[in-house]
Each structure stands twice: as C-alpha cells, then as structure tokens.
Amino acid sequence: MPSKGLGRDTRDALGQRVPGAAGPGAAPRGPQRGVPVPAGSRAAAPPGPPVYVDLAYVPGSWSARTVDEEFFRRVRSLCYVVSGDDHLKEGVMRSILDALLAGKHQWGTDTQVTLIPTFDSLVMHEWYQETHERQQELGITVLGSNSTVAMQDETFPACKVEF
Numbered sequence: 707m708p709s710k711g712l713g714r715d716t717r718d719a720l721g722q723r724v725p726g727a728a729g730p731g732a733a734p735r736g737p738q739r740g741v742p743v744p745a746g747s748r749a750a751a752p753p754g755p756p757v758y759v760d761l762a763y764v765p766g767s768w769s770a771r772t773v774d775e776e777f778f779r780r781v782r783s784l785c786y787v788v789s790g791d792d793h794l795k796e797g798v799m800r801s802i803l804d805a806l807l808a809g810k811h812q813w814g815t816d817t818q819v820t821l822i823p824t825f826d827s828l829v830m831h832e833w834y835q836e837t838h839e840r841q842q843e844l845g846i847t848v849l850g851s852n853s854t855v856a857m858q859d860e861t862f863p864a865c866k867v868e869f
Contacts, residue, residue: 754780756779756780757780757781759781759784762787763786764786764788764802771798775805775809776809778806778810782813782817783819784817784818785822786806786819787824788802788824789823789824789825796827799830799833800833803829803830803837804837806819810845810846819845819847820846821846822849823848823849
C-alpha cells in the first residue's frame with residue numbers, strides 16, 4: 707500500500723519502495739516540464755563513448771541552443787545537415803559553427819566531415835571566410851546551398867550526398 711503521510715518513503719503500485727522519490731507534498735526535484743532552465747545550468751551529459759553516424763541533422767528551432775562543443779564531440783558524423791532558415795537558428799548559428807570546429811578538434815582523427823547548410827546565411831558566409839584555414843586543418847568541407855533542382859514543374863535548392 708502506498709504511503710500517504712509526509713516524510714514517509716514513496717512506494718509504487720506493487721508496494722515496492724521507489725528509491726530517491728520524495729513523499730507527497732515534497733518539493734519537486736530537477737527541471738519540470740514547462741519551467742525554463744536558466745542558461746548555463748543545464749546538467750552535463752554523463753561521460754560516455756562518442757556515437758558514430760553517417761548523417762546527422764543539427765537540431766533547429768529552440769533546440770538549436772543546445773548544440774555546443776560537447777554535441778559535436780559526442781555525435782561524430784561524416785555529414786552534418788544544418789537546416790531551418792529561421793530567426794532562432796540565425797541567432798545561434800555562429801556558436802554552432804564554432805562548436806563544430808572545437809568539437810571536431812577533439813576527435814583526434816583525420817576523419818573528413820561535410821557540413822551541408824540547407825539555406826543561405828550571412829553568418830555562415832562570414833564564418834566560412836574567417837575560419838577556412840582551420841576548416842581545412844580539421845578536414846571539414848562546407849557544401850554550398852546554391853544548387854537548384856527542377857522536378858515536375860517545380861524548382862528547389864538541393865544537394866546530392868553520396869555514401
């Protein structure tokens with residue numbers, strides 16, 4: 707039977723004690739849904755081995771703010787797609803691109819990486835020009851997004867990626 711009083715342990719439906727669970731009326735622990743977490747207070751990811759993939763989409767919209775050096779150190783991809791031509795990503799684009807350079811530097815391998823932006827951005831152009839030498843040292847290639855494909859009376863920007 708579950709506990710009902712304050713200060714007692716919490717039990718699940720089978721009567722088993724739930725480790726670390728607070729009793730009824732206790733203050734919630736950790737971030738709650740819908741409650742903003744102050745910048746810089748995000749819990750660090752536990753250490754672990756990197757994940758290797760062929761293609762990774764860099765998070766967009768509000769999630770773009772979570773992309774940092776640790777993201778690129780842990781998610782090691784041959785191709786990163788940066789999509790989402792929106793004002794939110796434009797505001798953090800430079801920090802995402804700089805995080806790619808810093809994260810890739812920690813790989814310690816000569817793995818070639820391709821960055822595929824799906825939109826045109828002044829921030830991207832400036833970053834490309836300012837860091838081009840560093841990109842070459844790290845084996846990072848940026849594909850342009852100015853290619854156009856015509857299909858069924860419709861044209862749209864495109865990029866061909868082969869594995």
